[in-house]
Amino acid sequence: MHIHEFNGKLLLKNGTILDPFNNQEYKSDILFEKGVIAEIGENLSEAGMDKVLDASKMYVSPGFVDIHVHFREPGNEIAETLESGAKAALAGGFTKVCTMPNTSPCVDNEAEVLAVYRKTAHLPTDVYPIAAITQGREGKVITEMAILKRAGAVGFSDDGTPLANGQILRNALEYSQITGNAIINHAEDPELRGNGIMNEGLASTQTGLPGNPSIAEETMINRDIEVARFTGGRLHVPHVSTAGSVDLIRRAKATGVHITAEVTPHHLSLTDEYMKTFDANGKVAPPLRTENDRKALIAGLKDGTIDAIATDHAPHVIDVKETTLDLASFGMIGLESAFGLIMTKLYHEEQMPLLDIIKKLTINPAKIMNLTLPEFKVGEKANVTVFSADEWWVFSRKNVESRSHNSPFFGTEMTGKAKLIVKDNFIVNC
């Protein structure tokens, strides 16, 4: 991956624009000048250009948005920094990411929110902090949500730590209505999850690994939905993993609950069968589920029950993964492999329309976090990702800009790849 600063005139020729704002797909050239769209139209003249890039056979989308990443700064910079994470995002075609607050110290105060912006201001990637729901992520007292929002927090989550106490969840869903931000609760009942390492089912019986049952997720999502219904608050469900959860969210939406949901590329690609390899890179929370669940997640994406795709990019150093499964950390990196997996699984295998896929990666997640995206209009800031829908490639360590390499996807064949980003006054070759 290469990032260049570029302040001249850039002509992107012959691309097919995927415009999710107006639900349109059309061939057009785009002229960028000083980081802003200067002209859109067919057959724009190359005269006077500083750079001309041919995008024929390519698609041009708004830069991808990932609303669920873990960058490990502050506290665990050996696994990831804000900068390395931001670069991993660019390598995968993402121009905007939302970071979870479970750093050390955690993002539960104004200074930590401001620090995320300060440390990433020089990078092409826009990094938006999600702040904690409760102080110290201890599940006891809610954070200063209004102050955090003023500082730039785009959502609230104690991610990784479920809000076990229903009263605190109620409090958060009520109070957060003064900011308009979503409450994001990692839904897993801690007691039902127990010491579960993988999905409870035939595969856990065969591996002997402690099971984490689907009901751990579903009972908590069910509670969260009813509290959201009662309070009128905005609930966002991260990394939905079971067929039952998709049903619950579908019914909640149909009855007017303010609820949105996301799914990860790994839950769309792998099942609990993977754990028969005993590879600790497959140990994620919530766990990889069954093929039936995977199919239900895809159906939920297609019918709009699931709004967005988000990676849950969770870098870990090798020492906490190359160990026995009980001690291995939960999580896998995801930014660089996400788009390839999404295109392979959803576009090529499931024939999901490209515009629908792009919405799950751009305007839908942006809306959940109240982010405004530049549109395909003259005067808007440059924010596009150019991708090939048909390029075949094999995901490998050389594709990884993250400081960590905890991925089960090395060696996986993918079709579809982000190639180029034009973002403000930067050009990125992914």
Add this chain to the structure above:
Amino acid sequence: MNLSIKHLIGLEGVPREDLDIIFDTSFSFREVLERPVKKVPTLKGKTIVNLFFENSTRTKMSFDLAEKRLSADSISFAASSSSLSKGETFKDTIKNIHAMKIDAVVMRHPTPGSAKLLSQFVDAVIINAGDGTHEHPTQAILDMMSIKEKFGDFKGLKVSIIGDILHSRVALSNIYGLKTMGAELMVCGPPTFMPKGIEHLGVRVTHNIMEALEWSDVINVLRIQMERQGKSLIPSLKEYREVFGITREKLEKIHKNLTIMHPGPINRGVEIDSEIADSEHSIILHQVLNGVASRMAILYLLVGGLK
């Protein structure tokens, strides 16, 4: 007579041909164990490490004895897993073993998959002596050898495994091995001890002990522990004995003689009463002797052929 497997991690996927070779070799070593001098020079010059990250008396002694009787050089390492920072230790242990160039490792570890992990990083034969609640293949081999000794063949033989199937590595290895050999299987125990999807492994499932006893030719009774991973999945051992314990009263209701097995250690008066465990139909002590013979066979077949 070469095995297709290079390590013994589990019995899942181990072909019948391999098991037949192991049984034949085990009975040959059983004859050796009946001789006045029980030592053979088969593994002279081979080095075997016994790594026990979890307490074991029977299995560890059995391997020790098997190695000594094959004239291997063996050392044992026992580590209380709870007292160590396990993660780094396990990785460092692996690296150390790799550096010391030994021929085989026999390992017991509390975590499923640890034996496989070891086999991926160490250039030695790995024999799994129990990896958490995953598999315990040598126990299943000695169990099957004991069944074969009594019945000659597995075809159509009805074997029930009774007790805590969820937390049992013995149950899973027995299921894989006995299915491969053509036996019919049933598992019996309270629903809280039944792992999800077990019926898809081709076993019958019942919570009715009398149904299991009436159906079976052989019962393999598992040790019951009250506390498992911080959860109390049964209300009391007293109630367990009353509902599932193998007692004279229950056996008298079925009008046939069952062969009784137990992998040990026995909780007398809980999962099985003393008079049953010590009865003429019990082959529990044959299992112990066959354990040494079959472990000699496994070591010989996997380590003996190495250059």
